[in-house]
Amino acid sequence: MGKMMKVxxxxLLVLGxxxxGAFFFLGKDAEGSSEKEKxxxxxxxxxxxxxxDIITTNLASPNFGIVQFNILLDSEKAKEEAEKRTPEVRAAIISTVAGFTKEELVGQExxxxxxxQLKGKLADIIQTGKVDRVLVTEFKVQ
Structure with a gap:
């Protein structure tokens, strides 16, 4: 009887x-699909x-840059605040771009x-929400 109980x-432990394991892996798939839905x-x-706007500013080198950005915020309220703070946003863009040289801006890096860097500066400006990402949508250095 003791041997039968051990078996x-x-x-039961193996089945459990x-x-x-099956629950863990199936649960992960369900989470993955719900993330896609979100x-x-x-x-x-x-x-x-x-x-x-398209912004033209001098660089730290004897060149100038022409840039435009798309700023994604985490809520519509944050977007409204960013629109109201347009002068501060423009100033942050200009000071950030002006801190780079032409050589530093070359390439994906x-x-x-x-x-x-711009995302960090804008995060300090926007108080209602947060800045999710900043994308360069126009970029020229001359």
């Missing part, structure tokens, strides 16, 4: 572990983002660094 106990639509993104 039964081991069988297999069931827990992604905002193009209309929702447009409602929470602003495009800046330079643009990514510019976007990241």
């Amino acid at each position: 039964l106990l081991v069988s 572990a297999a069931g827990a 992604q905002p639509s193009a209309e929702e993104l447009a409602a929470m983002s602003i495009d800046t 330079g643009i990514a660094e510019l976007e990241e």
